[in-house]
Amino acid sequence: MSDRQLRALALPVAEAARMLIGCTITHGETSGAIVETEAYHESEPACHAFAGLTARTWPLFEAPEIAYVYRSYGVHALLNVVVEPAGVGAAVLIRALEPLSGIEQMRARRGRERPTDLCSGPGKLTQALGIGLDLNATSLLHGPIRLGPPLPGRGEPRVTIGERIGITRAVELPWRFCAAGNRNVSRPWPPGLVVGVA
DNA sequence: CATGGGATTGACT
């Protein structure tokens, strides 16, 4: 992570979520570029931290640069980047990656062949990268999971902004960010959902 | 202490 990237994690969560588009996630031999994120903040009821400091949510209130990994629907592990200063419950959900390396290992773990089936969803990408609940609250700077800056030569990705997916509360917040036109996003945009491009 | 509900996915009609 560059100094600029590190400072971005202290920004308000929606800003951090947009900055993380294009950054890389690495675990072992597998890695990918982030193409879809969502912001979650303690002030709104879709965020786990809305419930306050509990046995489940405590990592959200730690200093940034650690992972928050939790079990979804009793089945999947979902990966978040904890952001904003310690004491503030906020995190960015990593919803999709563009596979970069270790693709054969991803195929083996996922039981799928097509590259767009490997990391095109928050539960898929943790399976493809071998990220489980045991990595909750671990450092994203020192590993085992590593967060890295965008690949050189790609330029600033165009980012589309819309409403978050799969939630029932605070649905109106425009806190979903996608690399424009990338085929690895978890779901295409329903007509009329896009509210802006950054 | 019982219960309900997901920041999802894949299989199936």
Place this chain on the structure above:
DNA sequence: GTCAATCCCATGC
């Protein structure tokens, strides 16, 4: 389009 899997946690009695 529908639906089950599966389990931890938050909530409420």
